[in-house]
Each structure stands twice: as C-alpha cells, then as structure tokens.
Amino acid sequence: MATELADKRTDDNSRRHFLKGCVGVAGAAVVAGTVNTPASARDTYERPPEALGLLYDGTLCIGCKACVAACKRANDNPPEFSTTDQLWDTPLDTSGYTFNIIKMYRSGTMASKDDETNGYAFMKTSCMHCADPSCVSACPVTAMTKDPKTGIVAYDAEACVGCRYCVVACPFGIPKYQYDSPTGKIGKCELCRHRYKDGHYSACAEVCPTGATLYGRTSDLLSEAKRRLALAPGSLTTYPRGNLSGGPDQSYQGYVGKYKQHVYGETEYGGTQVLKLSAVDFEKVGMPYLPPKSSASTSETIQHTLYGGLLMPFAVLGAMTYVAKRNVHHEDDAPTDERRKEGS
Template identity: 85%
Template sequence: MHTEVTTTPADENSRRKFLKGCVNAAGAAVTAGTVSSTVEARDTYQRPPEALGLLYDATLCIGCKACVAACKRANDNPAEFSTADKLWDTPLDTSGYTFNIIKMYRSGTMSTKDDESNGYAFMKTSCMHCADPSCVSACPVTAMTKDPRTGIVAYDPEACVGCRYCVVACPFGIPKYQYDSPTGKIGKCELCRHRYQEGHYSACAEVCPTGATLYGRTSDLLIEARRRLALKPGSTTIYPRGNLSGGQDQSYEGYVGKYQQHIYGETEYGGTQVLKLSAVDFEKVGMPYLAPKSSASTSETIQHTLYGGLLMPFAVLGAMTYVARRNVHHEDDASAQEAGKESS
C-alpha cells in the first residue's frame, strides 16, 4: 500500500521558524567570531634575540658533501641508496633519515661555477628553523616545538601520533615521515641540539672545510651576510669557519663571489634562522618564493574566525539539527497517518 505523506501549513510555518532560528544563531555566531578574530588574530612571530642558526654561502660550497656525512653520523641515521650497486650513501633529497643534503644546479655547458647560463652551483637543503614555523602551528599534540630562547624547532617522538600535519604544513618540504617506523616518526634537522652539552654545535658547520656552512647566533650571521654582500666581487676577504659566535678562530682569506643582492631567510616567511647567500637566482637553485608573512599566522587567524564565538560548531550543529528534525518529522507524520488508517 502506498502511503502519501502530507504536510500542513502549520508544519511548514514551524519549519520556517526553525530554519530562521538556525540562520539567526549562525549570524550571531559570525558576529561573535568576527569580534573574537579581531582580538585573537596575531602578527607573525619574530626570531628570539638569542636565536641560533646557520649561514650557508653557496659561492663557498665545493659540493664535497662532508656536511651530509657528518649529519648522518651525528644523528645515527642509516645510509640511503639511489644507485643499483648500493655502494655509497646517495640520498637524492631529504628524508626521514637524511636531514641535510647538497643539491646541484646545472645549466648549459656547466663550464663555470656559479654561472646561471653555462655553469653550475650548489644549494644546501635542511630545516630553516622558521621564526614562525607552520609545523609547530599545525601539530595537534605539540610534538613540534620551538625553543623560546634558541628558536630551534625541535621534535619529540614520544608525543608524535604520526598524523603528518607538519609534513603538509612546511613550505620547504622538510619534515619527512619514516614509513618503516612501527610507531610513526618524523625526521628533520634540529641543529644538533643533542650535542650542545658535549661542547659541540651543528655537525654540518663543524666539518665544512670552506666555511660555506657557518653556525652561530642568527643576529651575528645576518651581520656577516650583509658584510659579504657589500664586498666587491673578485676582491679578497676573511671568511670565518665553524662557529661565528664563539670558539676557535678558523678563518682564512678567500675571493669574493658575485652575490645575488639578497639574503634568503632574512624576510621570507616572516624570517628564518637559517640564512642563505647565492650567486644564482634563489628560485633556480630550488628555494621557493615566499612572502614576508608566515602561513601559521594566517591559518590561526582563519581558525579563530571560524571557531571564535563557536561560529563553526553553531553553524554545523544547526544544519544537522534541521536535517534531522525534517527527516524525523516526515517519518512521524507517515506513522501517524498509517496508525489512523488502521484504527479506522
């Protein structure tokens, strides 16, 4: 038997009132959320005054990859092979077990180092230790943290749940997931913070023979980077090696390259603690163009707008309640009509 469900004008009026109430509640939530976002929206965080980092000068890099090997040893990371013979540790990119890599730019005849048209150049890839890191903002369990004094972006495997939000959030593609880990684990550079108590610093800077990778306070590194950009190409200058902010003097005299007049990381993404100099355009050597504002500040502002004043919960709950009420109401009408027919 076909049962026709009918609705009365009173029913329609009731639904309209209910839907109107949901809209009004959402509107009130929007207003509350807007006010809340105005209060809670934040600016991009700045580097701590004592922030530690690296200065990588591509014009000094000879591509020896001593930094890659030292990083592996310092972090007890296994070799990764990209060739059939598997004789050498040959990672092609950073991974859950390779936190630092030297990549090569190639153009034309590759006859001259640091020549964009017919030359080659090197670029170091590792964690940039952002002033306002997206990985920290995205992590729901604070497995990623930023030290308030050193600014180092650290990872706690005990807190990690393997969600990989940090992997997606990083604009540099640095945090990598160890897919063979039974518990789920992220691998990334932490500036060898586990070696500081032993009197050591970042292994990549310790072993670099030319000072292409230099360790120190980011404020000191910025001063050194600006000094180099002001030098005349082809002239000679003194280049420090190792730890710029302290330790044994390992400086030497060398020739000045023809730098791009830009310090990568000074303003990109709100500033990073790892700074870079290059003779070749930064985008050509693989560094992304980024605005001087972090995505973390933007995303958190959006979240505050959506959830401030319970805007999103109110809107979703209101829509779900309306759908549920509408469906249940129809079923009740049909049951009542069916019962009435049976009684008659």
C-alpha cells in the first residue's frame, strides 16, 4: 500500500511539474512575442492608378431610373415588386437582385429640386468599390476580391460559402444575400466587368440621358468633379456623358447647380472609386459619414498585433492551463490524517 501511495505521489508531482512547465512556456512565449515581434500595423490601401469607377451628379439626375432597368438587364436580374399590382419592377432598396437604385430625398412641399428646405433630390445607391474594402478583408475564402489594376471589387459565387461576413462588414450596406434561394449568392454591382470584353462599360452610365452617372478612370472622374465644384452656380458649362475616359463625344451644354463643396468618396473610408456630387447634404440623401481611415486597416492591425508571434494563442493556452491547474485536486493535498489512514 505504501508503495502504491508513493507511485501516486510521484505521478501527481509529475503532473504538477508538467502544468507549471506549460504555464512557464506560455508565459515565455507571450513575452518573446511581445518583445521580438512588432505589431504588423498597416495603412489604409489607396486606389490603383488605373482604377475604374463612376461619378454620380445628383444635380443632373432626373429620377428616370433608366440606370436601374439597364442594370437589371445587364445582370439578368428578375424584377422585384413592392406594390400589390406587380405591373413593373419596383425595388425599394438594393438587394441580391437589385444592384443599383435611385432614392429620393423629400422635404416639406417639395416645390423645387435640389433644395434642402421644401425641395427634393435624388441619390444613386450602389457599390462604392472602396480603395480598402471591408468586404474583401472580412471574406474568409476570398470570394470577394479587389482587382489590382482596375480596383473593381468582384464576387466569385463558386468560392462563396454563404457566411455573409461581407454583408455585415460593408459600411454602405451594399452586398446583399439571396435569402429566397437554397443556393443563395451575394448580389452587388461589379461595374459590369463581364461586359468589357464586348466593348461595353457600366450599363447605368451607358443609358443615363443626362450624364448624371458617368463612367471612367477614377482620377479623371475626380478631376471632372472638382471642375464642377469650381464653377459658379447658374453658369453654363459642358457636361460629358457615357465614358469620360474614352468613347464618342456625347457632351451637351447645361447650367451648373448649387453644389455642396465636397466630393463624396474622395477621402471617405480611405477613398472610393465611385464619387458623388450633391446639392443637398450627403447624410440627408442617405450617404453615411465615414472617417478617412478604413475599418479594414484597423481590424487587420488589431489581428496582426494579437496573433503576431502567436501571442494570442499562447496567451489563451497559458490561461487555460492556469485554470486547469487550479481545478485539479491532488491526493497529497488532502488533510494529514486522511493520508495517514490511506498509508496504514
């Protein structure tokens, strides 16, 4: 009996030494990771030099929604009904089947266009193609990718696992899931990249009668937006239509609106490839206020800091080992009279 008790004590001592060793190793690893592995912080990504995008000018939009119909046709998307008669496509917001929509701001009597008080205004809602997109950062299987040359944020349905992390991550609420399908996919604007091989570009810009939606290189679009902001309200100017960076000249003469002196998308969220102009405050027409730093750069910096040098895994292991050690009761920790009784 005495020999068995001695063997048990030896095993218990071995377990204790093992647990203490694990805690020690974990602690050393945490210190080493903290001292020797610097946090892998990163800055917000910038737009590629040849990035493609859109310029939407709310002062030129007449709310005809030709862009909505063209987008549906180009992407072979079905109509969505919001009225009981179901006579025509009437989506209320972007969805897994509606990638582009025109929304309307209303105030008071709605007597005049582009007036914040007793007026109305239009705003286009679609993917902004962020320079540093959260949807790409959040996707665990690279179903969301950003083209290094064009900057287009593309979606690969074959790679998608339906986790919908992109839906939650996007600050603009753009990627939408097709919940009505057993094999649902994510729906979002991809700037009609599938039409480029046939010599076409974004369908919404191709059909816009006033040039309110303009396609081209983002650098060209930004220059055009700033040109308009520098003009005096009411003056006559030339407005291009279609593809600003190429194609036939479809420009026309028009009068300059009273713009808010800001190009939305130039700096928001690290910059976007879709830029917007408006005569009404951007938050009032549905565009969120966003800082110049992207959430993707912040979240990835935090992750790299925690997991750099296996800092977080070893810290968790050390904590779990400590908790296990505290909850393991050993026979040699029993009262002295009980140990004597076992040895008799």
